[in-house]
Amino acid sequence: MSDSVKFDFSGKTVIVTGAERGIGLELARGFAKCGANIVIAGIMDEEFPNAEKLVKEYGVDCTCIHTDVSDEASVKRLAALVKEKYGRIDILVNNAGINKLAPAEAMPLEVWQRILSVNLTGTFLMCREVGSIMLEQGGGNIVNIASMSGLIVNPLPQQQCAYNSSKAGVIMLTKCLANEWAKRGIRVNAIAPGFTRTPLTRKRLDTPDDPAVKKWIGGTPMGRVAEPEEMVGLALYFASDLSSFTTGTYLPVDGGYTCL
Ligand SMILES: NC(=O)c1ccc[n+]([C@@H]2O[C@H](COP(=O)([O-])OP(=O)(O)OC[C@H]3O[C@@H](n4cnc5c(N)ncnc54)[C@H](O)[C@@H]3O)[C@@H](O)[C@H]2O)c1
Numbered sequence: 221m222s223d224s225v226k227f228d229f230s231g232k233t234v235i236v237t238g239a240e241r242g243i244g245l246e247l248a249r250g251f252a253k254c255g256a257n258i259v260i261a262g263i264m265d266e267e268f269p270n271a272e273k274l275v276k277e278y279g280v281d282c283t284c285i286h287t288d289v290s291d292e293a294s295v296k297r298l299a300a301l302v303k304e305k306y307g308r309i310d311i312l313v314n315n316a317g318i319n320k321l322a323p324a325e326a327m328p329l330e331v332w333q334r335i336l337s338v339n340l341t342g343t344f345l346m347c348r349e350v351g352s353i354m355l356e357q358g359g360g361n362i363v364n365i366a367s368m369s370g371l372i373v374n375p376l377p378q379q380q381c382a383y384n385s386s387k388a389g390v391i392m393l394t395k396c397l398a399n400e401w402a403k404r405g406i407r408v409n410a411i412a413p414g415f416t417r418t419p420l421t422r423k424r425l426d427t428p429d430d431p432a433v434k435k436w437i438g439g440t441p442m443g444r445v446a447e448p449e450e451m452v453g454l455a456l457y458f459a460s461d462l463s464s465f466t467t468g469t470y471l472p473v474d475g476g477y478t479c480l
Pocket of ligand 1: 238240244316365367413415
C-alpha cells in the first residue's frame with residue numbers, strides 16, 4: 221500500500237486469525253505498520269516465529285496464540301488471554317479459512333462440515349467471544365475476510381460448493397452482527413477478495429497451463445491476480461474512523477472480476 225496514505229492505530233490491540241501466512245500475515249503487518257499491537261491466532265505453530273518477526277519489524281508488540289477458530293474452548297481461551305494481556309480488544313480480523321474442491325455429488329460430509337466449521341462457525345465463534353468483550357468495553361471493530369466466491373460461482377465450474385456457501389454465510393453473518401450491534405459501538409464489515417497469490421493458491425498459479433488459472437486471469441478485467449498486501453488498504457479503512465458510518469457491508473477487491 222502507498223506510504224502516502226497514513227492510518228494511525230497506535231496502541232490498539234488487533235487480533236488477526238490465520239495470520240501465520242498469506243493474506244492474514246499481510247493484514248497483521250499492515251496494522252502493525254500503523255502502530256497496532258498484534259495477536260496472531262492460528263494453528264500453524266511452525267509459522268509463528270517468522271510471522272512474529274515480520275510483525276515486530278514495525279516496533280510493536282506481537283503475541284502468537286495457538287487457536288483453532290472452529291473450537292469453542294480454543295476461541296474462549298484466546299479471547300480471555302488477549303483481554304488479560306492487553307486489557308481490551310479494539311479490532312478483530314477474521315481471516316482464517318480453508319478450501320477443498322469436490323464435485324457436489326461426491327462431497328464427503330466431513331469435508332463439507334470442516335469447511336463450514338472453520339470458515340463460518342469459526343467466524344461466528346470469534347465474533348461472539350471477542351464481540352462480547354467489545355460490548356463490555358463500549359465498542360470495537362470487526363473485519364471479516366469473505367471471498368468473491370461468496371457472491372458468484374467461479375468459472376469452469378470450480379467445484380467448491382462448501383467454500384462458496386461458507387463465504388456467502390460470512391457475508392450474511394456480517395450483516396446480522398452489524399445490525400445487532402450498530403447502536404452499541406461495534407461496526408462489522410467484510411472484504412471479498414478475488415484470486416490472490418498466497419500459499420493456498422500459489423501451486424496452481426505457478427502452473428501456467430492450468431485451465432483454472434487461465435480462466436481466473438482471463439476473467440479478471442485487470443488481467444492478473446491480487447497480491448495479499450492489496451487487501452490491506454480496505455481493512456485499514458473499515459477499521460478506521462474514516463468509515464465511521466459504514467457497517468454491515470462488503471466490498472470485493474477482485475480486479476473487477478465480479479463486475480462482469
Ligand atoms: N487466496 C485467495 O485467492 C483468496 C480469495 C478469496 C478469499 N480468500 C480468503 O482469505 C483468507 C486467507 O486465505 P489465504 O489465501 O491467505 O490462505 P492461507 O492458506 O495462506 O492462510 C489461511 C490461514 O488460516 C489459518 N487457519 C486454517 N484453519 C484454521 C483454523 N481452524 N483455526 C485458525 N486458523 C486456521 C492457517 O493457519 C493459515 O494461516 C481465507 O479466509 C480465504 O478463504 C483467499
